[in-house]
Each structure stands twice: as C-alpha cells, then as structure tokens.
Amino acid sequence: MSRFVVGISGASGVVIGLRLIEELSARNHEVHALVTDAAVSVIKHEVGTGHRFPKGVVRHALRDPRSPLNSSSFVTDAVVIAPCSMKTLAAIASGFADNLLVRAADTALRTGRRLVVMPRETPLSLSALENMASLKRGGAVILPPCVSYYHKPARVSDMTDFFVGKVLDVLGIENKLYKRWSEENP
Numbered sequence: 001m002s003r004f005v006v007g008i009s010g011a012s013g014v015v016i017g018l019r020l021i022e023e024l025s026a027r028n029h030e031v032h033a034l035v036t037d038a039a040v041s042v043i044k045h046e047v048g049t050g051h052r053f054p055k056g057v058v059r060h061a062l063r064d065p066r067s068p069l070n071s072s073s074f075v076t077d078a079v080v081i082a083p084c085s086m087k088t089l090a091a092i093a094s095g096f097a098d099n100l101l102v103r104a105a106d107t108a109l110r111t112g113r114r115l116v117v118m119p120r121e122t123p124l125s126l127s128a129l130e131n132m133a134s135l136k137r138g139g140a141v142i143l144p145p146c147v148s149y150y151h152k153p154a155r156v157s158d159m160t161d162f163f164v165g166k167v168l169d170v171l172g173i174e175n176k177l178y179k180r181w182s183e184e185n186p
C-alpha cells in the first residue's frame with residue numbers, strides 16, 4: 001500500500017482527479033485529497049453536487065497550519081495535481097505555497113519525491129510554458145490531459161480513463177483503464 005496526495009485545482013477536467021482518487025482508493029492505497037475553492041465550483045459545474053469521496057479517503061482543509069501535509073516529515077509516494085490550473089502551476093513553479101496543495105507539491109519537489117502535474121489550458125501562454133519547463137527541470141512529470149484519438153474513445157469517460165490510466169502508469173500501478181496500442185489491436 002502506498003500513500004498518495006491528490007490535489008484537484010480549478011481547471012476544467014476535475015473529473016480526472018475524482019476518478020484517480022477512486023482508482024487509487026479501490027486498490028487500497030492511502031489517499032489524501034486536497035480540493036481548492038475554485039475546484040469546488042468547477043466540480044459543481046462539471047460533475048454536479050452529488051459527488052462523494054470513497055470511504056477511507058482523507059480530505060484535508062486547504063489552509064490548516066496543523067496539517068501534517070505542511071511538513072516533509074509526512075512522507076508520500078507521490079503527489080498528483082489533477083487537473084492543474086495555470087494559477088496553481090505558477091504557484092508551484094515559483095514556490096508560493098499559500099495553500100496545502102501547493103505546499104504538498106513543493107515538498108515533493110524539494111525532497112525529490114514524485115510529482116505529477118496535469119496542466120490544463122488552451123492555448124498556453126509563454127508564462128505557462130515556462131512554468132511547466134521549470135517544473136520539468138525540477139523533476140516533475142508534466143502530463144497534460146491531451147485528447148488522443150487512436151484508441152477511439154466513444155465517451156467522455158473513455159477519455160477520462162485514458163488520462164487516469166496514464167497517471168497510474170507513471171505511478172507504476174498496473175491498470176487496464178485504456179486500450180494500449182499494438183499492431184494487432186489498433
């Protein structure tokens with residue numbers, strides 16, 4: 001069992017973070033969830049009001065000085081920001097850790113632990129591109145939720161599972177969430 005922090009910021013595609021939490025939790029991993037205020041609004045808009053985290057998932061307040069997530073002594077296997085808004089991306093890149101989600105990402109970077117960031121915006125500004133480059137140089141995996149067509153998704157949920165499967169691949173977690181490319185099975 002591994003310990004993961006999943007941060008959901010207020011970019012479009014919040015369902016990716018929610019699905020990732022479900023998948024990690026279903027595999028009995030310890031999951032700590034952080035949801036920004038903007039993400040709460042986007043969840044209402046894109047997912048609806050009835051969403052509940054699976055039992056066992058620990059939801060943390062975003063600003064709690066006593067939270068264990070403030071400290072690098074809270075050892076995690078990975079921090080995933082899914083999706084990552086341009087604001088949160090900028091905050092992580094500049095080290096402006098004014099909430100626990102950014103702090104958790106910052107801690108992953110400074111301790112050399114795995115950080116996966118899923119930035120979502122289009123088109124991208126130069127500052128966003130530079131912030132991504134900065135995180136990449138710092139050792140983060142930049143995994144934008146880029147739509148793929150080759151596996152012939154029929155539904156939005158197929159695309160979501162594709163993105164979540166890609167994150168699980170990076171985390172080294174076996175999954176069959178999307179159809180992998182092969183010459184026999186295009």
Ligand SMILES: Cc1cc2nc3c(=O)[nH]c(=O)nc-3n(C[C@H](O)[C@H](O)[C@H](O)COP(=O)(O)O)c2cc1C
Nearest residue numbers: 009010011012036038039042085086087088120121
């Ligand atoms: C429906 C909706 C969709 C949004 N999509 C994006 C997006 O894809 N990328 C982005 O950077 N910001 C997006 N925003 C704007 C962010 O929510 C806003 O910049 C917010 O301040 C981000 O705060 P946070 O990083 O603390 O979550 C969206 C806002 C709304 C209401």
